[in-house]
Amino acid sequence: MPPDAGAGVPALLAEAAALDAAHAATDLRARFLLPAGLVYLDGNSLGALPAAVPPAVADAVARQWGQDLVSSWNTHGWWDAPGRVGDAVGRLVGAAPGQVVAGDSTSVRLHQALHGAVRLRPDADVLVTDPGSFPTDLYVTDGVAEQTGLEVVHATPPEVPAVLDRLAAAGRRAAVVSLSQVDYRTGELWDLPALTRAAHAHGALALWDLCHSAGAVPVGLDEHGVDLAVGCGYKYLNGGPGAPAWVYVAARHLPHVHNVLPGWHSHARPFAMAAGHAPAPGPERLRVGTPPMLSLLALEAALTAFDGVDVEDVRVRSLSLTAFLRRCLEALVPGVAFASPAQDDRRGSQVAVRHPEAYGVVRALAARGVVGDFREPDIVRLGVAAPYLTHGDMAVAAQHLAEALAADEHRDARWTERATVT
Ligand SMILES: *Cc1c(COP(=O)(O)O)cnc(C)c1O
Numbered sequence: 001m002p003p004d005a006g007a008g009v010p011a012l013l014a015e016a017a018a019l020d021a022a023h024a025a026t027d028l029r030a031r032f033l034l035p036a037g038l039v040y041l042d043g044n045s046l047g048a049l050p051a052a053v054p055p056a057v058a059d060a061v062a063r064q065w066g067q068d069l070v071s072s073w074n075t076h077g078w079w080d081a082p083g084r085v086g087d088a089v090g091r092l093v094g095a096a097p098g099q100v101v102a103g104d105s106t107s108v109r110l111h112q113a114l115h116g117a118v119r120l121r122p123d124a125d126v127l128v129t130d131p132g133s134f135p136t137d138l139y140v141t142d143g144v145a146e147q148t149g150l151e152v153v154h155a156t157p158p159e160v161p162a163v164l165d166r167l168a169a170a171g172r173r174a175a176v177v178s179l180s181q182v183d184y185r186t187g188e189l190w191d192l193p194a195l196t197r198a199a200h201a202h203g204a205l206a207l208w209d210l211c212h213s214a215g216a217v218p219v220g221l222d223e224h225g226v227d228l229a230v231g232c233g234y235k236y237l238n239g240g241p242g243a244p245a246w247v248y249v250a251a252r253h254l255p256h257v258h259n260v261l262p263g264w265h266s267h268a269r270p271f272a273m274a275a276g277h278a279p280a281p282g283p284e285r286l287r288v289g290t291p292p293m294l295s296l297l298a299l300e301a302a303l304t305a306f307d308g309v310d311v312e313d314v315r316v317r318s319l320s321l322t323a324f325l326r327r328c329l330e331a332l333v334p335g336v337a338f339a340s341p342a343q344d345d346r347r348g349s350q351v352a353v354r355h356p357e358a359y360g361v362v363r364a365l366a367a368r369g370v371v372g373d374f375r376e377p378d379i380v381r382l383g384v385a386a387p388y389l390t391h392g393d394m395a396v397a398a399q400h401l402a403e404a405l406a407a408d409e410h411r412d413a414r415w416t417e418r419a420t421v422t
Pocket of ligand 1: 105106107108134136137180184209211212232
């Protein structure tokens with residue numbers, strides 16, 4: 001530790017207290033159940049448990065399933081839940097009702113969205129995506145390319161406009177530009193409006209993966225003319241392990257979008273039990289089969305943690321927290337190397353730090369009650385889910401990181417051996 005680190009901690013804690021008082025209106029900690037004393041900085045992997053979830057799940061099991069049984073499909077609105085939960089997600093990502101449906105995993109939703117895009121652009125021969133995307137996004141994109149005969153062209157977000165120009169000059173045409181709004185490793189926030197315009201300028205559709213945005217960063221899907229989007233339910237939306245994902249299709253595309261995985265739940269008249277498939281008119285046309293109802297109802301209850309709150313307010317709190325966390329780390333951790341951008345408008349809701357022994361650092365921190373996560377090859381990822389974190393938590397996390405490094409705890413043999421899930 002630098003010689004003044006000890007003196008720095010009380011000052012930072014005092015500053016944290018003042019900031020927490022100034023941001024008291026957006027402190028939603030009381031809406032969550034978190035173990036006392038834990039600083040949970042992994043809400044971008046598995047969000048914390050909202051207090052509304054346990055009673056909702058207990059009711060879904062004991063009363064809806066146990067007592068009311070099959071009638072619950074009607075009486076408890078089970079059948080309509082995917083669209084209803086989709087609309088609740090839509091409010092957080094700037095989508096008017098009737099364009100989002102919940103269910104299945106992000107990987108499945110991405111398959112559907114990419115296939116849908118290819119069908120909407122029948123003359124195209126290329127799919128453009130970021131080589132730094134989350135692996136499942138790359139695997140799915142390669143799979144869809146194989147299934148459709150299109151070619152994948154890689155471009156990082158800053159390269160996208162030039163790559164689209166080059167493709168056009170070569171007489172080629174992209175069906176879709178498929179990107180994550182926030183980089184899962186570094187937390188870099190890309191310019192969704194500008195990249196969406198760049199795609200449109202070349203006749204391509206814009207497909208955004210919002211796994212690290214939904215519930216944390218304002219997106220403005222309708223406002224910016226985005227065509228398609230997907231996201232998961234268990235990160236900043238706090239829907240629980242394996243929570244249903246969701247897909248957005250802009251209203252102008254809904255009548256035409258093709259579902260590559262049609263099932264009886266995507267039928268316009270599911271209970272006609274007709275031999276041929278006729279797609280539902282709304283986003284329900286992207287449903288597949290029977291949804292995991294307990295998980296869907298858990299997600300629905302989880303989303304009530306955002307009741308009365310705009311994601312813009314969550315963003316203000318998040319930026320204050322991540323900026324303060326950066327300052328605490330700079331003050332307390334000698335030579336700290338940030339992977340996340342310093343500029344507010346380029347930073348999602350996490351602070352990633354590079355360290356050659358990042359895995360041991362994450363484990364040593366967890367042993368001190370500060371839970372972050374490790375991402376290959378050298379990233380200590382500190383996710384900041386603003387609704388349930390405070391500036392005080394940021395100061396405490398930075399202090400533990402400084403102390404763990406100073407004491408070489410990250411080199412302890414207990415913390416360097418890899419667990420199954422890193
Ligand atoms: C978390 C995440 C996923 C997860 O995909 P699942 O199919 O839900 O497991 C996909 N893409 C991105 C960018 C993610 O961050």
